[in-house]
Amino acid sequence: MAKLEIKNLNKTYNSKTIPVKNISLEVNDDEFLTLLGPSGCGKSTTLRLIAGLEQPTRGQILIGDRDVTHLKPGDRDISMVFQSYALYPHMTVYENMASGLKLRKIPTQEIRKRVEEASRLLDLNLDLMNRKPGQLSGGQRQRVALGRALVRQPEVFLLDEPLSNLDALLRERVRAEIKQLFEQQKAPVVYVTHDQVEAMTLSSKVAVLYEGNVQQLDPPQRIYTHPANQFVAGFVGSPQMNLLTLNCQGNHGILGDLHIPLPEGLSTPPQIVMGIRPEHVRLPQETDRLIVHGRIFLVENLGMQNLLSVRVTGEHDESTTVRALLSADVDWGGDEVKLAIPPESIHWFDLKTGDRLR
Structure with a gap:
């Protein structure tokens, strides 16, 4: 060998x-x-x-x-x-x-x-x-x-x-x-x-x-x-990771009406890319603090799970699509939904270079 x-x-x-x-x-x-x-x-x-x-x-x-x-x-x-x-x-x-x-x-x-x-x-x-x-x-x-x-x-x-x-x-x-x-x-x-x-x-x-x-x-x-x-x-990953370009205010990225804390020690850029996999987005639990509101506009049946496309609207009517992989046991229809964003599952990337921010 x-x-x-x-x-x-x-x-x-x-x-x-x-x-x-x-x-x-x-x-x-x-x-x-x-x-x-x-x-x-x-x-x-x-x-x-x-x-x-x-x-x-x-x-x-x-x-x-x-x-x-x-x-x-x-x-x-x-x-x-x-x-x-x-x-x-x-x-x-x-x-x-x-x-x-x-x-x-x-x-x-x-x-x-x-x-x-x-x-x-x-x-x-x-x-x-x-x-x-x-x-x-x-x-x-x-x-x-x-x-x-x-x-x-x-x-x-x-x-x-x-x-x-x-x-x-x-x-x-x-x-x-x-x-x-x-x-x-x-x-x-x-x-x-x-x-x-x-x-x-x-x-x-x-x-x-x-x-x-x-x-x-x-x-x-x-x-x-x-x-x-x-x-x-x-x-890498199926469904594809959500890669969302967020505007920044102070040390937070803005998703809809949610202010998401940026990594510590990061000099705040005008915009940043946040990544989160659809399988990590979930329905809120009692301990969740990062919760975003949106309206379902597409449901894709994948068998045991459904892939939901949710339109999140911001303060200036700017909309962002977040996809979530959730249970197929629920008839989601076109309802409004709350989604939790676990902070430990978030990935941050530089908007210009695409590199991961440590």
Whole structure:
């Protein structure tokens, strides 16, 4: 096993297109790193640079003690699982899984042993092993692609949005299988996705990317509880965090008729961005002091809960929308409602830079 290290990685296609900007990351043995971000943020390009499918403009890629920056993909000792599965249609499942080992001239007995072990882990029975990819379901083809990567026993695993072609129910099942599978492998894993649920459930740490830069690198729970900036706060979490631009008076932000105390020691700006997740907004309890009044104008049924959009009107008839995730047992209709804002759940961001205010 070996550590993967990326140092100041940069990729420029032309003077105006820079998909990867000075990214530095480390992934140790037994770590699962997810590169998370919207389309065009540079996550797939970063993965292709690690794999050797593209060459960096500058920077280094180290696997263990080896500098692999300019090595061919086949010389890097990595395994990659593609979004499209990339299976050979004329080969059986067994032949697909064994193909990479045959090219490396691994003894036949060892190939059979590795393929059988991987097929057992992935629940690919003997009948499936003799079929060709065209005779398999999407979930089965995904397992074969994973199996082909596993039998290589590489130093690093790379996975490029491997679940995006699966339907929602199958994606959930395969996601759980991937988590169990790679917990047993111990090798560094780099996983690319735009799906935050995959990132939060699979990863030991997450790198949130935007416009080629790492916005935050942290364990999933810290990404959720302490977003580094306004982009991370808005991108991670479903429903999306409320990000409200408030006018300031003295050391308070103004939301409707509610004056919310700003963090101590903060020089009061003219305006500030307050963030609070819909799941943290609640109906008032006796101990709550920060209570805002508003009128419900939209109710979205999410099953066990309803997502309420509430219009809060200020002193000068300025309205702000606050979304709250509340019980589905109540018929909310278009009534007025009081909502409590727990101060411990509030996040503050600088209006100009978007950075988190400590």
